Amino acid sequence: MEDTSQSRKISKTATRIRPEDRSKQFEDGTFRVDTGRLLCSVCNVTVDFTRKHTCLKHLNSNTHKRRKEQQVFASAKRASLENLDVSTGGTSERQVFLTGLVDAFAGANIPLHALDNRNLRSFLQANFNSETIPTASHLRRFFLPKAFEAHFIALKRCLANRGALAIVCDETTDAEDRYILNVLAVPSCEKQGDKLDALLLECVVLEKTNYKTVSEAILRVLFKYEIPTLKISAFVTDNAAYMHKAWNCSLRPVLLNGVHVTCTAHILNLICEVWVSSFQETNRLVSAIKKAFTASPARKARFKQFLREKGAPQKLPPAPVLTRWNTWFGAVLYHADHLEDYSEFFSRELGSSASSNTSEIIILCGSVDVRQQLDQLRIYAPHLMAILKKYEGTDIKAHLVIDDLTQLIEWFDASYTDTENLA
Ligand SMILES: [Zn+2]
Numbered sequence: 001m002e003d004t005s006q007s008r009k010i011s012k013t014a015t016r017i018r019p020e021d022r023s024k025q026f027e028d029g030t031f032r033v034d035t036g037r038l039l040c041s042v043c044n045v046t047v048d049f050t051r052k053h054t055c056l057k058h059l060n061s062n063t064h065k066r067r068k069e070q071q072v073f074a075s076a077k078r079a080s081l082e083n084l085d086v087s088t089g090g091t092s093e094r095q096v097f098l099t100g101l102v103d104a105f106a107g108a109n110i111p112l113h114a115l116d117n118r119n120l121r122s123f124l125q126a127n128f129n130s131e132t133i134p135t136a137s138h139l140r141r142f143f144l145p146k147a148f149e150a151h152f153i154a155l156k157r158c159l160a161n162r163g164a165l166a167i168v169c170d171e172t173t174d175a176e177d178r179y180i181l182n183v184l185a186v187p188s189c190e191k192q193g194d195k196l197d198a199l200l201l202e203c204v205v206l207e208k209t210n211y212k213t214v215s216e217a218i219l220r221v222l223f224k225y226e227i228p229t230l231k232i233s234a235f236v237t238d239n240a241a242y243m244h245k246a247w248n249c250s251l252r253p254v255l256l257n258g259v260h261v262t263c264t265a266h267i268l269n270l271i272c273e274v275w276v277s278s279f280q281e282t283n284r285l286v287s288a289i290k291k292a293f294t295a296s297p298a299r300k301a302r303f304k305q306f307l308r309e310k311g312a313p314q315k316l317p318p319a320p321v322l323t324r325w326n327t328w329f330g331a332v333l334y335h336a337d338h339l340e341d342y343s344e345f346f347s348r349e350l351g352s353s354a355s356s357n358t359s360e361i362i363i364l365c366g367s368v369d370v371r372q373q374l375d376q377l378r379i380y381a382p383h384l385m386a387i388l389k390k391y392e393g394t395d396i397k398a399h400l401v402i403d404d405l406t407q408l409i410e411w412f413d414a415s416y417t418d419t420e421n422l423a
Pocket residue numbers: 040041042043044058059064
């Protein structure tokens with residue numbers, strides 16, 4: 001018996017194959033051979049060449065695909081950098097280096113004034129054979145526009161090579177309180193298991209937000225990137241009335257192959273908003289506790305000490321953000337488990353520093369309403385949390401949405417009947 005299994009093992013692994021032979025079985029440049037090892041040209045990692053299956057598995061892995069995409073984009077960028085005009089003076093090699101440097105700083109989100117730092121400057125000058133590196137203001141004035149242009153051209157090329165695109169947009173306000181419409185393109189996935197990859201096309205500053213300004217901005221972006229309108233398969237937005245109107249009144253007749261998709265995560269957020277509004281007291285508790293712990297490292301330390309004395313895990317209450325419901329639910333579930341602890345801890349705190357917030361927490365922790373609400377949330381929140389988490393990811397779920405939402409409606413109906421029966 002043992003012999004047979006041994007021989008099967010050997011026959012499965014073709015040990016006699018050389019890395020050179022394996023490399024030839026794939027497209028030129030996919031793998032390279034280095035001192036008896038087979039290396040992936042994109043990832044620069046060793047791949048087991050004895051089995052073809054292992055090589056194929058590597059080529060189909062998400063890491064490899066992501067790296068390959070990055071490489072394609074980087075080489076497109078390099079090509080556009082090399083084609084830039086050299087009118088700012090200096091050799092073209094130096095131009096490419098400086099534009100690339102600005103591009104790298106912008107990509108890593110490092111402000112250009114960091115280049116005025118003496119240490120960084122002397123390091124770069126010593127190691128990159130560059131004469132002198134211009135000041136940040138010079139780079140900003142002459143090279144940032146070039147880096148932007150190179151990025152734009154690379155993005156345009158990248159989009160031209162992809163199939164159908166979904167246009168995703170949402171509006172926000174910036175630090176100066178202006179309306180900003182972020183327009184993203186998400187190329188469709190070509191193979192099963194691929195992850196969605198979003199590319200930011202433009203942040204359009206809008207005078208005001210209405211269906212006309214939004215439609216105009218979208219069409220202008222498509223025109224700028226020379227994206228054929230027939231290539232757009234979806235227009236993904238939130239549920240705002242002006243987005244519906246933008247689609248129905250102006251974009252639908254132009255984007256003939258597209259459909260309007262309202263973001264499921266956004267719809268779920270709205271559902272949570274309605275749902276959570278019935279838990280007023282719990283909401284008060286959540287904000288009071290958040291207030292008690294933010295900006296008070298000493299109290300955080302005392303609470304940790306308190307938990308340690310009790311022998312409980314020293315985890316601090318999560319600080320929830322209202323627009324991210326999962327953080328709110330997470331905080332609620334934590335509070336549900338720590339009501340007794342809070343009562344005791346904040347009663348002690350009251351002795352050292354009396355504040356209206358501390359007294360409110362003590363009252364809320366003793367409230368029957370809060371207890372009942374927390375019990376209900378403990379039962380129902382995990383379901384909503386799971387579904388929210390699912391739709392905030394980047395995996396493709398379009399085919400599952402209808403089932404999940406139907407289930408959610410059924411679950412709401414059933415929970416409602418349950419509550420009615422209990423009452
Ligand atoms: Zn690879």
